[in-house]
Structures are given as C-alpha cells and as structure tokens.
Amino acid sequence: MSEVKHGRGYVYSIQYHIVWCVKYKHKVLSDHVDKRLKEILHKIASDNEITITEIESDLDHIHLLVDCTPQHSIPSIIKALKGVSARLLFKEFPKLKKELGGGNMWNPSYFVATVSEHTEAQIRQYIQNQKGGENHTNP
Template sequence: MKEKRGRGYVYSIQYHLVWCVKYRKKILKDNIEDTLKMKLKQIALENKFDILEMECDKDHVHLLVDCSPQHYIPNIIKALKGVSARAMFKEHPEIKNELWGGSLWNPSYYVSTISDTTEEQIRRYIQSQKEK
C-alpha cells in the first residue's frame, strides 16, 4: 500500500469492512447491487476516503477502504450503511417488502486493519529500537 502524506505526518491506513443485509436476505443482486456499489462510491467521495476494493454477495458487502488518520471508523460505517440504506429504499422500494418494512442492514459489522507488514515484523521492529 502506498503511503500518503498529511501536514507533518505520513500514513497508510486501510480497513477491511463487512456487513450483512438484515435477516441475511439475498437481495443484493442485479441492478440493486449496481445501485448499491454506485452509492457507496459516492459516499466515499463525499466523505474523503477511498474504496480500493468492493464486492457484494447476495446478502453481504465487503470493502477495502483507505482513509486518513482523521477518519473515525464508526463514522465511516455509519455513513456507508445509513446513507446507502436510505438511498436504496428510495431507489428500490421493492426491497422494503423483502425486509418486512424494517432496516436494510444488520446493525453489526466486521472491521479489521490491513497492513503490508505482519504483526511479528512490527513486534521485532519495536523491540529492536532500544538496540540502536
């Protein structure tokens, strides 16, 4: 991953994000999936973070997100899930019936940090600092 620069700092921050459709309903297909992907890209652009990879299965979404240190992961998730749900219900009202009039997304999500360095490499680097 390429490092980026801010004012007085260098960073490389990526997250793997996954969240599911409520009740694991298999509704993310065809034009619904296309609409969702377009909306998620728009949300990322508006919130100044990048989606490096994105894929939807019929009942969940995977993203690889690149962001700055100023981004707070719960806010990114809130923007992605909240704004996309409102947009999807507006553009595809038929999915509301599939979900019995409820929410589009399950309230939980998965997040992990991504690095081109392993935990063991970082541990060795930190431990070796006193030796220098």
C-alpha cells in the same frame, strides 16, 4: 499496494477491510440493486474523502477495502456508508423495504480489520472472490 500519504506533520497509510450483512441475511443484493449499491458506496466514500479500493458483494453481504485518513473513525465510516446507502436504496428500490419487512436494510453489526502491506494482496483476492463464493465472513 496502498501508498503512503502525507498530512500536515504526519505520514500515514490506513486501510480497513469492512464487511456487513443485509438484515436477517435476506438475499437482496442482486443485479440492479448490487450495481447501484456499489455506485452509491463509491459516491459516499468520495464525499467523505475515503477511497474504496476493492468492493464485492454476495446477495446478503458486502466486503470493502477502504483507504482513509487518520481523522476518520471506524464508527463514522460505517455510519456514513450504511446509513446513506440504505436510505438511497430504499428510495430507488421501494420493493426492498417490503422484502425486508419494512425495517432496516442492514444488520446493525459489522466486521472490521486493519490491513497491512503484508496482508493487502490476500484481502484483495478474498474480496474479489466473494461473488458466489464459499468463503464468508459474517459479522
């Protein structure tokens, strides 16, 4: 369960379930790319004072459960995670850019939902079951 945190003059518990897809739903998130993507996303999150509490991908999309502060806006979280990860993945795996036709790594759209203490366990389970699963949330 997400813990309640304290800021200067406020108390909060903010979690989001975030999903986005690879451009054109190309199935490129396998093996080394998948592993490296998760490492990169954890580093970006840490650098931005965001915590990824669950993460899983399935070849063409990724699901995250993130904890953040009231100062974070959803667009800024998405921009940081998608923008930096794409740049670093293209740099480390040049063949990705070719596989994606020289364009963008990620589809510009995304899905986001707030998470409550009543839904957190269900969302965690859903994210953990993504690898090779039948259930998909596609933005």
